[in-house]
Amino acid sequence: VCPVGALHEADHTWRLVKDLANPAKKVVVQVAPAVRVALGEEFGFEPGTNVEGKMIAALRKLGFDMVFDTNWSADLTIMEEASELIDRVTKKLAGDEDVKLPILTSCCPAWVKFFEHNYPDMLDVPSTAKSPQQMFGAIAKNVWAKEEGIDKKDLIVVSIMPCLAKKYEASREEFADKDGNPDVDYSISTRELAKLIKQANINFNGLDEEEVDNPLGSYTGAGVIFGRTGGVIEAATRTAYEWITGDTLESVDFTVLRGMESVRVAEVSIPGLDEKLGSKFRIGIAHGLGSARELLDKIRSGEETVHAIEIMACKGGCVGGGGQPYHHGDFGVIVKRAAGLTSIDEGKELRKSHENPYIKELYEKHLGKPMSHKAHDILHTEYFPKHKM
Numbered sequence: 320v321c322p323v324g325a326l327h328e329a330d331h332t333w334r335l336v337k338d339l340a341n342p343a344k345k346v347v348v349q350v351a352p353a354v355r356v357a358l359g360e361e362f363g364f365e366p367g368t369n370v371e372g373k374m375i376a377a378l379r380k381l382g383f384d385m386v387f388d389t390n391w392s393a394d395l396t397i398m399e400e401a402s403e404l405i406d407r408v409t410k411k412l413a414g415d416e417d418v419k420l421p422i423l424t425s426c427c428p429a430w431v432k433f434f435e436h437n438y439p440d441m442l443d444v445p446s447t448a449k450s451p452q453q454m455f456g457a458i459a460k461n462v463w464a465k466e467e468g469i470d471k472k473d474l475i476v477v478s479i480m481p482c483l484a485k486k487y488e489a490s491r492e493e494f495a496d497k498d499g500n501p502d503v504d505y506s507i508s509t510r511e512l513a514k515l516i517k518q519a520n521i522n523f524n525g526l527d528e529e530e531v532d533n534p535l536g537s538y539t540g541a542g543v544i545f546g547r548t549g550g551v552i553e554a555a556t557r558t559a560y561e562w563i564t565g566d567t568l569e570s571v572d573f574t575v576l577r578g579m580e581s582v583r584v585a586e587v588s589i590p591g592l593d594e595k596l597g598s599k600f601r602i603g604i605a606h607g608l609g610s611a612r613e614l615l616d617k618i619r620s621g622e623e624t625v626h627a628i629e630i631m632a633c634k635g636g637c638v639g640g641g642g643q644p645y646h647h648g649d650f651g652v653i654v655k656r657a658a659g660l661t662s663i664d665e666g667k668e669l670r671k672s673h674e675n676p677y678i679k680e681l682y683e684k685h686l687g688k689p690m691s692h693k694a695h696d697i698l699h700t701e702y703f704p705k706h707k708m
């Protein structure tokens with residue numbers, strides 16, 4: 320069920336072809352984590368195969384001026400979300416009754432829309448951090464373009480997403496400037512990208528692997544696991560743990576947060592915080608909207624107590640998104656894609672978002688620190704009550 324009316328799959332591929340052919344426009348692209356482990360299925364690769372290098376080469380052949388990565392802005396999202404999590408927990412423990420826990424990750428636009436319609440009494444629960452797609456667009460248009468001397472009217476930001484609801488998210492009016500110029504111009508699905516590659520007669524399988532552009536490209540292992548259920552909250556926990564304790568994690572693999580159970584509650588011990596909370600840090604995870612409703616209803620009624628929640632509208636998270644190659648009901652395909660993301664994370668030298676050197680540089684040069692006034696202006700949003708669905 321798509322709660323955002325995105326099932327018509329607004330197709331912007333023709334607009335993209337025209338923009339790529341327009342020499343007056345600079346066209347940059349970001350690619351979501353889950354795309355790289357599913358795109359290969361359209362070209363005969365096994366589900367879960369990481370085709371990132373070939374995908375980057377194909378995007379350059381299609382004519383994009385710069386090939387960036389949403390995994391980079393997933394790392395940025397964690398900087399803001401982990402800071403907000405710590406800020407809320409600290410204030411709550413100090414007795415501030417205006418502060419709400421649990422905090423809810425809000426990277427999934429279908430879930431956000433569902434929440435706005437069905438839980439208007441809980442709109443202060445989601446993190447105000449924008450999703451990685453929108454953070455990328457906001458930085459590209461408002462920071463990177465300025466640095467590069469590009470007039471943002473001439474910059475087209477395209478996203479390749481596993482998701483149909485991301486098309487809707489990009490068009491939400493709060494993600495545009497006062498002149499109506501959107502941070503992300505439009506979003507193309509994994510299936511649409513595969514179609515474009517085929518139509519352009521690019522021999523995808525024969526492409527040599529290429530590297531992403533910087534500074535909005537390189538990412539840590541924490542950024543890539545955003546694409547599977549449990550990944551956003553695992554990435555946030557890696558950073559929050561180190562910031563709260565001041566210690567280096569011995570293992571970043573929070574396996575208690577992983578798995579494919581539709582609704583799960585896990586506990587993570589955070590020395591220094593456990594004593595103050597009177598319990599371990601409790602995290603709720605749900606994927607699929609029915610499961611999300613089950614978890615939220617238990618929290619609203621007081622039957623379940625958690626400190627943080629991750630919810631994704633699609634089964635398995637974004638690896639199972641509506642814009643991915645069809646899996647014809649075979650959930651094994653989604654499991655393989657999720658395993659592909661975990662394997663990329665495990666192969667990374669840097670696996671914590673706050674260690675990403677390009678993210679550190681962004682804060683040093685432009686934003687100050689997470690949740691600073693400037694970071695809040697560019698990287699945070701708000702939610703609106705909508706009529707019940």
Ligand code: SF4
Binds near residue numbers: 482484633637
């Ligand atoms: Fe989109 Fe599904 Fe991912 Fe939500 S879980 S962001 S709807 S692909």
